[in-house]
Amino acid sequence: MKKSEKNKSNYNASKENNEENKSNYYVSKESNVDGENKSNYNVYEEKPEEKNEEEKNNYNLTDLMKEEKDLPEGTYKMGFKPVTRHGYNIDEWTGAWVATALIYQIATGIILFFYYSQVNPYGSTQYIINDVPFGHIILTSHLYMAYAMIGLVYVHMMRQWFVGSYRGKWRWLQWILGVVLFLLTITTAILGYMLANTAIAMAALHISLILIQRSVIGLVLPGSVINWIESIIVGNYTTTVTFSHLLAIHVAVLSTLMLAIFAVHFMLFERSGLKSEKVEKGKMIPWFPTNILYAMFSAIILIGIVLIFSAAFPQVLTLAYGSLKYGSFPVPDWYITPVYKLMDVAGYGLTTGGVPLVMGVVIFIFMLPFIDKYHKSGVLERPWITAFGIYLLIGIAVMTIWGYSEPGLTQTRLLTEYMWWSMTLISFLPVYAMRFAKRDGEFNGN
Amino acid sequence: MDESNNNIKEPEKRAFLKGAGLSIAALLVGGLSIERYAVPKDRSVPVMDNFPLAILEDPSGQPVTTSEVIEFAGAKTTTTSSPILVFNYPLQDEPTFLIALKGVKITTPNTPPSSGFAPVPSGTDAPMDGIIYDSTTNTSILAVSGICQHLGCVPPFLDYHPGQSVPFESELIGYKLNGAGVKKWPDYGLIYCKCHGSQYNPVWGGRNLYNNGPAASPAKHSLPQIMLATDSNGYIYAYGINSSNAVIRTHLNFPGGETYGSGVKSEDLTGGTAIRQSTRSLPANLSLYKNTTLESVAPSSLGTNQSSGAIILYKTTVVSNENKNGLNWKGTF
Numbered sequence A: 001m002k003k004s005e006k007n008k009s010n011y012n013a014s015k016e017n018n019e020e021n022k023s024n025y026y027v028s029k030e031s032n033v034d035g036e037n038k039s040n041y042n043v044y045e046e047k048p049e050e051k052n053e054e055e056k057n058n059y060n061l062t063d064l065m066k067e068e069k070d071l072p073e074g075t076y077k078m079g080f081k082p083v084t085r086h087g088y089n090i091d092e093w094t095g096a097w098v099a100t101a102l103i104y105q106i107a108t109g110i111i112l113f114f115y116y117s118q119v120n121p122y123g124s125t126q127y128i129i130n131d132v133p134f135g136h137i138i139l140t141s142h143l144y145m146a147y148a149m150i151g152l153v154y155v156h157m158m159r160q161w162f163v164g165s166y167r168g169k170w171r172w173l174q175w176i177l178g179v180v181l182f183l184l185t186i187t188t189a190i191l192g193y194m195l196a197n198t199a200i201a202m203a204a205l206h207i208s209l210i211l212i213q214r215s216v217i218g219l220v221l222p223g224s225v226i227n228w229i230e231s232i233i234v235g236n237y238t239t240t241v242t243f244s245h246l247l248a249i250h251v252a253v254l255s256t257l258m259l260a261i262f263a264v265h266f267m268l269f270e271r272s273g274l275k276s277e278k279v280e281k282g283k284m285i286p287w288f289p290t291n292i293l294y295a296m297f298s299a300i301i302l303i304g305i306v307l308i309f310s311a312a313f314p315q316v317l318t319l320a321y322g323s324l325k326y327g328s329f330p331v332p333d334w335y336i337t338p339v340y341k342l343m344d345v346a347g348y349g350l351t352t353g354g355v356p357l358v359m360g361v362v363i364f365i366f367m368l369p370f371i372d373k374y375h376k377s378g379v380l381e382r383p384w385i386t387a388f389g390i391y392l393l394i395g396i397a398v399m400t401i402w403g404y405s406e407p408g409l410t411q412t413r414l415l416t417e418y419m420w421w422s423m424t425l426i427s428f429l430p431v432y433a434m435r436f437a438k439r440d441g442e443f444n445g446n
Numbered sequence B: 001m002d003e004s005n006n007n008i009k010e011p012e013k014r015a016f017l018k019g020a021g022l023s024i025a026a027l028l029v030g031g032l033s034i035e036r037y038a039v040p041k042d043r044s045v046p047v048m049d050n051f052p053l054a055i056l057e058d059p060s061g062q063p064v065t066t067s068e069v070i071e072f073a074g075a076k077t078t079t080t081s082s083p084i085l086v087f088n089y090p091l092q093d094e095p096t097f098l099i100a101l102k103g104v105k106i107t108t109p110n111t112p113p114s115s116g117f118a119p120v121p122s123g124t125d126a127p128m129d130g131i132i133y134d135s136t137t138n139t140s141i142l143a144v145s146g147i148c149q150h151l152g153c154v155p156p157f158l159d160y161h162p163g164q165s166v167p168f169e170s171e172l173i174g175y176k177l178n179g180a181g182v183k184k185w186p187d188y189g190l191i192y193c194k195c196h197g198s199q200y201n202p203v204w205g206g207r208n209l210y211n212n213g214p215a216a217s218p219a220k221h222s223l224p225q226i227m228l229a230t231d232s233n234g235y236i237y238a239y240g241i242n243s244s245n246a247v248i249r250t251h252l253n254f255p256g257g258e259t260y261g262s263g264v265k266s267e268d269l270t271g272g273t274a275i276r277q278s279t280r281s282l283p284a285n286l287s288l289y290k291n292t293t294l295e296s297v298a299p300s301s302l303g304t305n306q307s308s309g310a311i312i313l314y315k316t317t318v319v320s321n322e323n324k325n326g327l328n329w330k331g332t333f
């Protein structure tokens, strides 16, 4: 009752509206009386009398956004849920930004796709920059939005990590799909980065291929599987075929997968709702229009920020593959440098150190909902999970910055050990100390 | 809905599971044959049977001569910067360095050098097979693969830095221009890989992996040596790979690619595009170092790529990062 009153004020669900509805055969008498939106399925009782009446067009599009009630048995709903005020806290919206980035990437990617040519990758990229109207800003913002997307994926992931919203109902599945999306995002970004055929990009391609062959991946999987994986990436390895493959994987395969998995990820979220709020009668803010408008505004802000950066720092295309230069060179993109540096500092070689380490961390993140056995979900109630999250955060930041400033510099085992253990200390000690302090405080307080 | 699921009778359930299991098994069996269909037929098929005999040309199509190379890129111990000289061999997109060292006769070491730093080989031994040695100026011209043996970085990330040019990245691992001990940048410098810090010493010719610096190379093998020969005009030809050495990094065919010795010669030339054929006529004779003696041999004796019994002459372009001494060699490989 309360709810419908609210709806009324929100949507002008006034008398006219009801009168209009009257003409539609499905609205029952009672519903007009108390002004409640009874839905279609009351029809069943009244059908005999209205049998001959045609279904009328409804031109009032806001009706589309009205809540659907009393769906017949056997209906599966994928709904957009209302949230309380709490749901508009900024930290609940990290996923929406990532989604914004994804949509922006698809939109700009389609535009770039009109002009990119895998036959002349570097030349066509230059063409986009120099000759296509708005080409430079679209290309730059496509790059920067990719940066933003990866950064926001990290933010989104770590936020759920600390809040502990990867357990319960369908959240575990949502988390796992999220990790898949994370991997897809990074892979798609790296492939996109290769598409311009710059020297550094081709170094990345060669290195990836040899890593597949020569690291544990190549040692564990049979040769024919490796050959198959490689031929998916580069075909017969001639230049044109390589770029055709990279392009197809970037624009079609991975991005479609990403979009599809994102849809499921999002629907699972709508199914489970926000972790941190209880559904309260009368306090729910309907999905339309508040939620959608909020999402659109935050999207516009994100896109605006990216566009401002693109305008201020237009992308400079680095050295083409095959050109020669004496001196210093571009370093890999920042989201690659942590892994790159990890190879340097693992201190135990690529096969025994770097690659298994990266795979181990990814598997840990994957399994997190099942590894976390704590019964409560506060930050300090799950001390080692929290501490390990902090450890990962520091690790990624340190590796990124270090990798960016000193790429390709093998570190000694001693320095490596020193770094890992000090990071362990920095992340674990405060968490346990704070937990102790909190317990102590509670104890004294009682 | 759950209830209705549970209403399915046990035998039917079992039949369903059997069917599902069977179809998954069928998929797996079918999947085994997928590689055959999914992998292009021309993948892993060599683009040529043997290493090509290729004449080295400059970007304008003129053959380059030994004296031009020495003049253009000859490095001494006092050289502060040396232009990069690169040509594609044996396939396109496979850069090979051309390095000229003045005052060095590269010889075959009896044992791979293992300690100390860059000994300039004694002048009494014969030059190493596959290099070009100019005795009047005591200069060696060496060609080694420009694909790093670690993870395959190519020029300019992998680059020759002569004696007086210590790259910033190598200073970070402790190399110094001058100074006592093993941290000194060698007299003739190193081929240094900026990707992860592999080092190769060109003075050692085909056995160039260098582990005597402050940090070991992550690479495990030397850069393979590409064999060079000259003709009566002083033109330079590449005709194969030194079989006592390693395999070009991208030619490792998984698995079992890490072969040495005779296996190297028959490494597969797959995964790329052949270099272009030349319209020039074959040189009558080529002079080259073979078994430590200077020999004059007919091109047909080199076992290079043929088509119906005739040697094919290929061409490849030598490019540099700059133009020098009136030689317009600037270009991309």
Ligand code: FES
Pocket: B148, B149, B150, B151, B152, B153, B158, B193, B194, B195, B196, B197, B198, B218, B219
């Ligand atoms: S690719 Fe050259 S050192 Fe790693």
